[in-house]
Amino acid sequence: MTNAVQSPGKHRARAVAALLARWLLGGLFIYLGLSKVLHETEFLTFVRQQLMVTNPFLSGLIARTGPWLEVLYGLLLLAGIGREAAAVVARWWLGAVFIYMGLNKALPHPEAFLKLVRQYDMVTSPIWLNSIGAALPWFEVYCGVLLLVGLGVRGAALNLVAMLVPFTLIVLKRALVLAAASSVPFCAVRFDCGCGAGEVFVCHKLVENSVLLLLSAWLLTGRGRQLCMRYSLFRPKDQASGERP
Amino acid sequence: MKGALLEGLLVAAIGAALAFAANALSPRGLELTKNYFPGTKRALPPPAEAAQPTGAPGVKTNSPLELLAGRLRENGLQLADSNLAAQWYRDPRREQDQVIFIDARDEEHYRAGHIPGAYHFDRFHPEDYLTNVVSVCLAAQQIVFYCNGGDCDDSEHAAVMLRDGIGIPKEKVFVYGGGITEWATNGLPIEVGLRNSGQLTNVNSSATLGKTTQAK
Numbered sequence: 001m002t003n004a005v006q007s008p009g010k011h012r013a014r015a016v017a018a019l020l021a022r023w024l025l026g027g028l029f030i031y032l033g034l035s036k037v038l039h040e041t042e043f044l045t046f047v048r049q050q051l052m053v054t055n056p057f058l059s060g061l062i063a064r065t066g067p068w069l070e071v072l073y074g075l076l077l078l079a080g081i082g083r084e085a086a087a088v089v090a091r092w093w094l095g096a097v098f099i100y101m102g103l104n105k106a107l108p109h110p111e112a113f114l115k116l117v118r119q120y121d122m123v124t125s126p127i128w129l130n131s132i133g134a135a136l137p138w139f140e141v142y143c144g145v146l147l148l149v150g151l152g153v154r155g156a157a158l159n160l161v162a163m164l165v166p167f168t169l170i171v172l173k174r175a176l177v178l179a180a181a182s183s184v185p186f187c188a189v190r191f192d193c194g195c196g197a198g199e200v201f202v203c204h205k206l207v208e209n210s211v212l213l214l215l216s217a218w219l220l221t222g223r224g225r226q227l228c229m230r231y232s233l234f235r236p237k238d239q240a241s242g243e244r245p
Numbered sequence: 246m247k248g249a250l251l252e253g254l255l256v257a258a259i260g261a262a263l264a265f266a267a268n269a270l271s272p273r274g275l276e277l278t279k280n281y282f283p284g285t286k287r288a289l290p291p292p293a294e295a296a297q298p299t300g301a302p303g304v305k306t307n308s309p310l311e312l313l314a315g316r317l318r319e320n321g322l323q324l325a326d327s328n329l330a331a332q333w334y335r336d337p338r339r340e341q342d343q344v345i346f347i348d349a350r351d352e353e354h355y356r357a358g359h360i361p362g363a364y365h366f367d368r369f370h371p372e373d374y375l376t377n378v379v380s381v382c383l384a385a386q387q388i389v390f391y392c393n394g395g396d397c398d399d400s401e402h403a404a405v406m407l408r409d410g411i412g413i414p415k416e417k418v419f420v421y422g423g424g425i426t427e428w429a430t431n432g433l434p435i436e437v438g439l440r441n442s443g444q445l446t447n448v449n450s451s452a453t454l455g456k457t458t459q460a461k
Binding site for chain 2: 106107108109110111112114118126127129130131133134135136137138139141142143146152154155156158159162220232233234235
């Protein structure tokens with residue numbers, strides 16, 4: 001992060017790119033929140049079945065307030081208010097999502113995830129296939145824990161970016177194949193992509209993945225340093241948790 | 246950025262080690278060297294996985310059943326259609342385990358509902374089921390494997406695994422392609438819980454929808 005050597009033009013271009021990314025992220029959060037508001041019953045079913053919140057009051061509360069919190073978060077991002085706090089929230093949210101997704105794949109039926117990995121035809125060797133099926137869910141949990149506690153944040157975020165980019169592309173590829181094979185509109189394609197949340201409509205999944213990707217990239221730029229156990233693994237704690245460069 | 250890259254590599258290395266360790270320690274962890282998918286690989290994604298909006302045209306390619314029959318032939322297996330499966334279910338030889346059904350799904354799905362009297366064999370955890378199925382498979386004249394139907398191929402892999410593992414003659418081995426989904430849609434009885442629990446339900450019949458009845 002050597003700001004001093006950057007030319008004004010380059011600095012301006014980066015600032016514009018960051019602004020556009022923030023607006024895009026804000027817009028996507030608003031879209032995700034409103035889509036849940038409009039499909040409250042489906043979201044309530046998701047909360048009860050996938051998140052396993054069986055208490056009617058609690059599941060109802062989550063289903064009613066969660067989407068509006070997403071909308072509010074999107075608005076804050078659009079307006080650029082409290083960006084550092086928003087980045088910390090992003091880190092926690094991202095961590096929680098990956099812990100949940102990872103555990104959902106790793107337990108109690110890792111073989112179900114293995115079958116889903118196989119459908120992408122990424123590898124043919126059983127050892128490679130089994131390695132992906134066995135390690136990837138736990139690796140997601142691990143990255144999620146790192147983000148949640150604030151340990152090696154940029155390293156964890158980089159790994160999430162490295163996982164999300166290819167995974168999003170192969171989901172897109174498979175959805176295109178399914179759409180072509182079944183002669184249905186692309187956004188009507190619904191399948192279990194192995195994301196840990198069961199069957200999803202592909203367009204919604206791609207939006208979700210874009211959000212996860214943008215949040216990871218945001219953390220990679222050095223945001224979300226507050227309330228970290230040790231932001232950087234290579235720098236002393238007092239320096240690592242200090243001001244953003 | 247270099248610092249982030251190095252940190253990323255360190256995080257990845259530690260994470261990979263921890264992930265494999267967690268898998269090894271997990272009671273449901275995967276065996277890395279085991280081939281969980283014996284037999285021929287599935288060629289095309291099944292069209293049934295896509296949502297069918299109202300008025301959507303049908304699939305123009307070969308029917309899923311034809312594709313399945315071809316793939317089963319490649320694996321030395323025979324396809325049983327719904328008529329054959331129903332006929333064998335009513336066959337008196339089923340009472341003497343001369344004709345048996347084997348449910349290749351996981352425990353949760355098996356307990357939620359299986360073909361009455363079907364044995365359970367989850368190929369991902371064969372050690373838990375082999376003792377129950379080996380002797381009956383060797384003695385049976387016809388063995389019908391099934392899973393959910395549609396894109397589910399657990400029945401094929403389970404059939405290949407058991408056939409090759411314990412030496413069942415291939416003439417005896419059938420795969421019911423429609424699986425439990427087609428079975429239920431056809432209004433045939435479903436047994437809930439353990440094998441021979443006696444709790445029968447017919448998910449397609451409005452008279453017994455959602456109810457369980459005690460078998461006679």
